[in-house]
Amino acid sequence: MYTQALNSSDGDDRGIEDAGRAAQFQARIDADDRIEPNDWMPAAYRKTLTRQISQHAHSEIVGMLPEGNWITRAPSLRRKAALLAKVQDECGHGLYLYAAAETLGTSREELVDGMLSGKAKYSSIFNYPTLTWADIGTIGWLVDGAAIMNQIPLCRCSYGPYARAMIRVCKEESFHQRQGFEIMVTLCRGTAEQKAMAQNALNRWWWPVLMMFGPPDQASQHSDTSTKWKIKRFSNDELRQKFVDATVPQAEFLGLTIPDPGMKQNANGNWEYSAIDWDEFKQVLAGNGPCNRDRLAARRKAHDEGAWVREAAAAYAEKRKNRQLAQAAE
């Protein structure tokens, strides 16, 4: 249940900003010190991290939906167990990311409300549909692969609770990534239909996955301060390039073709990819992706239909407390 009220911070001086404190804070960051929940921090640092960690948590929770779409249709019992365990892991990630965000002073309830109302964002990638079983392999291979690229540097993020959460998340993500790749290997070594299914999934997911790293560096709003605060250690374009370079040989191994005929390797060994359709990215972020409405509707439905359960649990806890108090008074 998430009814904890953490957003009142009366009686402390954490809101007071002054140049001396700000300089001390930056000195700690520069010395690679970890910032902990009770430490003083600039309001903008708190706000940036609350936004980033909660968006990350929302992404884990919404991300359960496209993969959850295949749990009841997984093609073998081994795959079914692995997929259910994987989606359960994502839920666990969401839970401890919300907990990490709560240490900054906003309750899970308030953060979740922000997502359900459409105000808070989650990763654009989860607004694409999973049409075939090969999408489950592709999500593990590429989406989790891209997430790992993004998240490994976050294990050294300046904010302690986030960094520690990311260490655990990354371990599980790397397991998911191998699992996804193994699904792709099986499909690519399978029948012609299975191989075509794998190629089709790659065709559909490739560009949206590249967009997961965010806008190109010259257009990114948050990078400068995030870099100064050591929340972000590599730029969007650097991470995207690292991902592409790691993925090209994997696609070759699978015998799949990356849907970018213009792609070529440069003198430094980096794979240069064609222009990304940033208009599509903007549209998906604005709510116009193929599944935005379905995803939010599914989360709202779960939330609304679960309201009576949460109310019952709260009512029962209250009754029980009162009974115990009455007993103690006797």
Add this chain to the structure above:
Amino acid sequence: MAVANIEVSETPLVLYALRRADDALILGHRLSEWCGHAPALEEDMALANMGLDLLGQARELYGYAAKVEGRDNDEDKFAYLRDVRQYRNLLLVEQPNGDFARTLVRQFFYAAFADLYWRAMMASKDPTLAAIAAKSEKESAYHLRHSSEWIVRLGDGTAESHRRAQDAIDHLWSYTGEMFAVDDSERGLIVSGIAIDPASLQPRWLKTVTGIVNEATLQLPANNWMQKGGRSGSHSEHLGHLLSELQSLPRTFPGATW
């Protein structure tokens, strides 16, 4: 459907293992349907966890059935290539999730039985079944605790949760009798000490269930007419839909490996 059903030699021991495997698979599948849609993240985790336990039990029991049968069948053929009439699970476990109360009452009725059943089966003269029972008993004990706590919370929570929990009990009660029934095939296994007689567990099951239901300020129905048929393949309408979803890929792509 492009792929034919398998044939199964249902000797008493194979049939025994398939019945328990089917219970676990179908109930685990039902719980997995909640994934991503539960009333709170903690319950998403818990329901998936119990679904995984049951799926694990099903796989071990199917594996054992395949070994005893000694044909070409395996866990996936049992799960994916038998039709409704070949499935041997209890009617209770195939009932749709409904609301959270319906799911938890179904879980509670089953877990209260499975906990007793697997504990008793640890004394089976069949060492494989005794080992599966030892693992399943630990899992079932948690499932029983989790569902019991929810029955009490829902029954003694708000007026709405009380009404929903009572509806769920009334709706599912007639599917509980089948858990304690024994046919000739299983009678032989009981006599030889391989299986235990579930009828002997019924008084203790009723005591557990009555205790929790009373604590939850709920009531068991007065009507004791019980449905049956799952163990011999006469199911409710719901199982066919579940299977058409569960089996869709292996049925559509003959001979593919996944």
